Amino acid sequence: MSDTHTGVPSVLTHELPRPVPADELAECPVGDVFRRLGDKWSLLLIVLLGQRPHRYNELRRSVEGISQRMLTRTLRTLETDGLVRREVHPTVPPGVEYSLTPLGRSLLGPLSGLADWAVDHHEEMDRARDGRAVG
Amino acid sequence: MSDTHTGVPSVLTHELPRPVPADELAECPVGDVFRRLGDKWSLLLIVLLGQRPHRYNELRRSVEGISQRMLTRTLRTLETDGLVRREVHPTVPPGVEYSLTPLGRSLLGPLSGLADWAVDHHEEMDRARDGRAVG
């Protein structure tokens, strides 16, 4: 501590035993994971594929709002990250099946923890955005 | 179900008891939460503020890669969502302290579940991106 002496009350300068990792946090894989899953469709597709394998157009119909471009793009990214497996069956017409890899399935657990939080607290967030506290 | 009859093997058309929610999933609050926290800085700031309250420039230095604009914007959004509290102290020079609200703190638990997953599996994801399996 060598910055204060500015007139700022001690409530703002109190310190804790642990200084602050911060730099470690910046490189923490958590932020990385959230950024990957934080796009518009990734999470949805993971949950969907967590229920059972799906074919391409089956996913299109299930998600409904998604464009071909984004469905393909998102699936490719998830595949690249090792979360989704793409299996081509050389039939006529061609059939492509998407499923979760073991790594992808291992994500379902932690995901449900956050899902529970979301279910429990999303109303609270909505109220906060609206204006303020409950009536 | 009136599409098949295409020559696709049954391995691709097998069905499960539960057809597919999908539409429900699209409106699920989980996706919403992920989208909110899925930006470049939100999660990082939440974790940082979870350790202790921070002042504005303190956060700037801690995150380091962040621009003024995005730091302010992200903090304002988190504040709007009821996750972060902004407290102004009328001193000279002005001191502004950011901290987690109870709602924000309640998020730390579920977050650590995903954080653990990230720590345990990020190498696996990196390997998948790199090229392929472990050596």
Place this chain on the structure above:
DNA sequence: CCGTATCCGATTTGATACTG
């Protein structure tokens, strides 16, 4: 059936300069 290619608008992010 399962994609890819291209174009275009919307949103996100950063760099820079300025203010109370």
Place this chain on the structure above:
DNA sequence: CAGTATCAAATCGGATACGG
């Protein structure tokens, strides 16, 4: 110290058209 304003670049996402 703690922001705001403005501009430009990058990325995201959708519509459409075409190919294996």
